[in-house]
Amino acid sequence: MATVSNVNHQDNNPNTNTVAAAAPPVSSAKQTLPTAKTVDTQLQSELMALMMSGDAGISAFPxxxxxxxWKGTITGSKDTVFEGTEYKLSLAFPSDYPFKPPKVKFETGCxxxxxxxxxxxxxxxLQDKWSSAYDVRTILLSIQSLLGEYRKMVEKLYKPTA
Known part of the structure; x- marks a missing residue:
């Protein structure tokens, strides 16, 4: 029966059954945070993509x-209680964006x-379901969609009883 040893040498004696096992490699590499320049480049790219998207009712600029x-604007979608209403938003991006979500707030009452x-x-x-795959466009469209769900929520809450 062979025994395992944590020694990093081989026993050259043919009369022993010791098998040397190497210690597992220790990774000293940590996930590095993005630099201000990389975040700047990321946000510039997202700004360009947002401007080129042509999505109705959303916009944002540094x-x-x-x-x-950034300052953003969302207009309520058609056939919602918010239809045509324009809302101003503020977006504050952390230094480790896109690994952490931005802080987004309504600046106009909603x-x-x-x-x-x-x-x-x-x-x-914007909280526990954040993914670094999301971008400014995704955030704005999600908030616009959230406003559209208001009617569905109210209808569920106040369903007429027959």
């Missing part, structure tokens, strides 16, 4: 000279069950 702070009185938005993709 604030003055700070690529990490009466919705997923928006508190301070404009904070309760939306899973």
């Amino acid at each position: 604030e003055e000279d700070n690529i990490f702070c 009466f919705h069950p997923n928006v508190d009185v301070y404009g904070n938005i309760c939306l899973d993709i």
Whole structure:
């Protein structure tokens, strides 16, 4: 029966049955955070993609000279209680974006069950369901969609009883 040893040498004695096992490699590589330049490049790319998308009712642009702070606009979709209403948003991107979500808030009042009185938005993709695959366009479309779901929520809550 062979025994395993944590020694990193081989026993050249033919009369022993010791098998040397190498210690497992230790990885010193950690996931590196993106640099300000990479985040800047990422956000510039997302801005261009958003501008080229042609999506109705959403827009966003960096604030003055700070690529990490954006102002956005969402217009309520057709056939919703928010139809035609324009909402202003602020988007603040962290230094480790896109690995962490931006902080997004309504700057104009929005009466919705997923928006508190301070404009904070309760939306899973801005919290625990965030993915680095999401971009500004995805965020804005998701918020616009969330506004459209308001009618469905109200109809479920106040379903007429017969």
